[in-house]
Amino acid sequence: xxxxxxxxxxxxxxxxxxxxxxxxxxxxxxxxxxxxxxxxxxxxxxxxxxxxxxxxxxxxxxxxxxxxxxxxxxxxxxxxxxxxxxxxxxxxxxxxxxxxxxxxxxxxxxxxxxxxxxxxxxxxxxxxxxxxxxxxxxxxxxxxxxxxxxxxxxxxxxxxxxxxxxx
Numbered sequence: 001x002x003x004x005x006x007x008x009x010x011x012x013x014x015x016x017x018x019x020x021x022x023x024x025x026x027x028x029x030x031x032x033x034x035x036x037x038x039x040x041x042x043x044x045x046x047x048x049x050x051x052x053x054x055x056x057x058x059x060x061x062x063x064x065x066x067x068x069x070x071x072x073x074x075x076x077x078x079x080x081x082x083x084x085x086x087x088x089x090x091x092x093x094x095x096x097x098x099x100x101x102x103x104x105x106x107x108x109x110x111x112x113x114x115x116x117x118x119x120x121x122x123x124x125x126x127x128x129x130x131x132x133x134x135x136x137x138x139x140x141x142x143x144x145x146x147x148x149x150x151x152x153x154x155x156x157x158x159x160x161x162x163x164x165x166x167x
Contacts, residue, residue: 004045008044011043012040012059012060015040016040016060019035019036023035023036031143033144034152034155035148036155036156036159037060038120038152039156039159039160041053041081041085041119042115042116044056050086053085057079057081058078060078062074073126073130073131076130077126089115092111092112092115108157108160117153120156121145124144124145128148
């Protein structure tokens with residue numbers, strides 16, 4: 001088997017297990033829920049098959065929905081993030097993305113930080129909008145998006161530095 005496939009499979013299982021067994025039990029003040037499982041979508045190789053990414057995003061989202069009993073909101077947010085990932089990459093990395101020289105799991109630069117932040121914000125705004133789905137709760141949606149995004153960003157950066165291969 002291909003080493004990239006094995007690495008992505010291990011990343012898929014580990015991030016999902018960490019999310020289900022650790023981070024699903026964190027709920028601070030009703031507004032802070034970390035979702036670092038989306039790192040699988042963010043760290044997926046750029047030059048890999050995009051259809052496989054969409055399928056894996058669907059899988060990780062549906063598994064999260066089954067464990068959290070959320071009725072498809074994680075699936076929708078994950079598929080949307082996977083679909084718009086090339087656009088976010090092109091926006092944040094520009095010409096480097098065109099030549100596929102980008103590796104998100106390397107040293108944190110301003111472009112990598114913006115890519116991770118924009119991706120987390122997109123995922124969370126979709127997730128919380130669909131979860132609450134009331135126009136009169138727009139403040140609640142924004143507060144949950146902002147606070148959860150900040151916490152997810154911090155946790156994601158820590159996880160990236162923990163799994164980053166040393167050179």
